Amino acid sequence: MIKVSIIGSGNVAQHLIQAFQLNSQIELVQVVARDIKKVAHLLDSNRITSEYTQLQEADLYIIAVSDDAIAEVSSALPFENRLVAHTSGTVALDSLNSNNRRAVFYPLQSFSKDKPIDFKSVPICLEAENEKDVQILKQLAHSISNAFYEINSEQRKALHVAAVFVNNFVNYLYQMGNEICDANAIPFEILKPLIQETANKIATLSPKNAQTGPAKRNDLKTIAAHEEFLKDENQAAIYKLLTQSLQNNGKKL
Amino acid sequence: MIKVSIIGSGNVAQHLIQAFQLNSQIELVQVVARDIKKVAHLLDSNRITSEYTQLQEADLYIIAVSDDAIAEVSSALPFENRLVAHTSGTVALDSLNSNNRRAVFYPLQSFSKDKPIDFKSVPICLEAENEKDVQILKQLAHSISNAFYEINSEQRKALHVAAVFVNNFVNYLYQMGNEICDANAIPFEILKPLIQETANKIATLSPKNAQTGPAKRNDLKTIAAHEEFLKDENQAAIYKLLTQSLQNNGKKL
Structure with a gap:
């Protein structure tokens, strides 16, 4: 069982929440959303917060926010040396604050708001700074998708x-x-x-x-x-x- | 039962031959091929000829040859006032010789040599000079496809x-x-x-x-x-x- 929290409430965040909720190998610990209403229909209210300070221990924190906000959000996290991944196709790994172990978990698909996605066929592009963290990302990717790839920031x-x-x-x-x-x-x-x-x-x-x-x-x-x-x-x-x-x-x- | 002959042995001709052969509502009377070997694997040899003069009576003659050859082939047909259609997306109806009743039977799909096509999903674009001939084309199109449209040469x-x-x-x-x-x-x-x-x-x-x-x-x-x-x-x-x-x-x- 891998423990994951998601920061964000947009399109990608919502699709990930749904995929993780359905999966017995993943425990979705919490979702951080500025606007709680945007995700209230997706999980129990006691697992939704709008405060970073409320974040509990997890194996991985996924920042699924707009590209421009990734650096700022990663700097606002009130902990150190935990595994933090963003989900963007364009932002480099080192845009994340180095207080934590940096990673990327990028599902390469075109997500529509109202169209459900079968994650099984969505390729997930993974990147992390050390092999142990790559293994955690692979474990998570493997739980929801048939296809995942190690792809560096340049690729x-x-x-x-x-x-x-x-x-x-x-x-x-x-x-x-x-x-x-x-x-x-x-x-x-x-x-x-x-x-x-x-x-x-x-x-x-x-x-x-x-x-x-x-x-x-x-x-x-x-x-x-x-x-x-x-x-x-x-x-x-x-x-x-x-x-x-x-x-x-x-x-x- | 609609009686059809095909003139041509290329990609479109071969796909049409196969679709017509499989269909109980269509009698494929003959195929005219300059090079008989190209279609010999698709139907009995007694229904293949390389001579226009051998062409028997049919409800419709489909000219499935390259765009540049359509006019010439239509002029070489040794009969008059029969229904003759080409299969091209670019050639106007009136490029056909006016000795016969002119028509277009254009299957809008990208045909690959070695990839079978399910004609049921191929839209067929139809055009003829009079309503009676349009009905014959519709009957044929309906036998092999779920989708057919009357489309004039400009469209x-x-x-x-x-x-x-x-x-x-x-x-x-x-x-x-x-x-x-x-x-x-x-x-x-x-x-x-x-x-x-x-x-x-x-x-x-x-x-x-x-x-x-x-x-x-x-x-x-x-x-x-x-x-x-x-x-x-x-x-x-x-x-x-x-x-x-x-x-x-x-x-x-």
Whole structure:
């Protein structure tokens, strides 16, 4: 049994609270929330506090607050030499106050407020300053997820950039597809199976091998027709850059 | 029972042959293939020919060949006033020879050579010159798929551009994610659940409402850190353009 407390009441904190509560190998000791109401529906009130001074002994304290607040919160903890992890993809391990043993417990997933997450499939990125603490993080990660990785702060920074490409930017391309459909009285539903299949394909093929389309096969006639079709400047600029980039990529092969 | 013949032996032709063969409501009369070997494993040899002159009576002839060959193939057909459809997302209906009743039967999906497709979930885009022919196309589409739509040539052009955004370009962003992982000794596996969740989200949320990330919330500090991190010119240019575009989008709201 591993004893964990969570500091924070936002999206990630709430998902972690739920995952830990359901797990027989984890004792969720306490949750610290400035606004107690935000987590009151998730656990008993005697385990919620808004005061750091009320924090009891635990094996691990997880700071799940916004990136900007991590350093400050870690400095406000009224104890020393305990294991303290943040959950951010962008903040370095050494942003945490060195009064405690510093660590990172970063679940790499896009958390929505109202959509439950099956943590089993969420990869957890772990980092700590010594091997004993890595083992504690692994034990916790293993209790809730099938996939965890030791990732240092430099790698985590790279991973977060990569996640922006495959999550934020990809979703934005979905939006462009949606806009083009709307402007032409086409139901966006039509594109959803294609979107799903595009994501499914890379389970078995590398993206490089899965690549198709006019840019990949250097089909200049279709590309010219598409560029003529796109009257929206923003869409046209994105089409042009991504097409050129894909074409150059082909040449470099 | 609807009688169909297919002209072509490529990727789309092969997937259609398999879908039609499995279906009790469809009689696949013949397949015309220049290279008979390419489809010999899919149906009896007495139903394969390389000669248009051998073509027997059918309710519908589907030309599933490369875009550039559609006009020529349609002009080579040795009969008149029969229903002839092509399967292309980019070619207009009137590119078909007007000797026959012209139509489009466009399955909107990314077909891979070795990956079987469940046609039930493939949207079929239909177009014909008169209502009676539309009904024949609908009957065929309904036999193999749960989703079919009447889409005119202008809309089909828009749809194909939209498909480039949500399929080709999205896959290319997966590739950038993969490259960033490789360059930093991170297994690309880590990103796959995020990629899957990003695609799953739009089943219930519009892409606009599903959008997250530093550009969306105008997190200039993270954006600056990412731009500094990206040394690859190509990746940096794409990051910059998509981020600016997302930021402007927010302002227009």
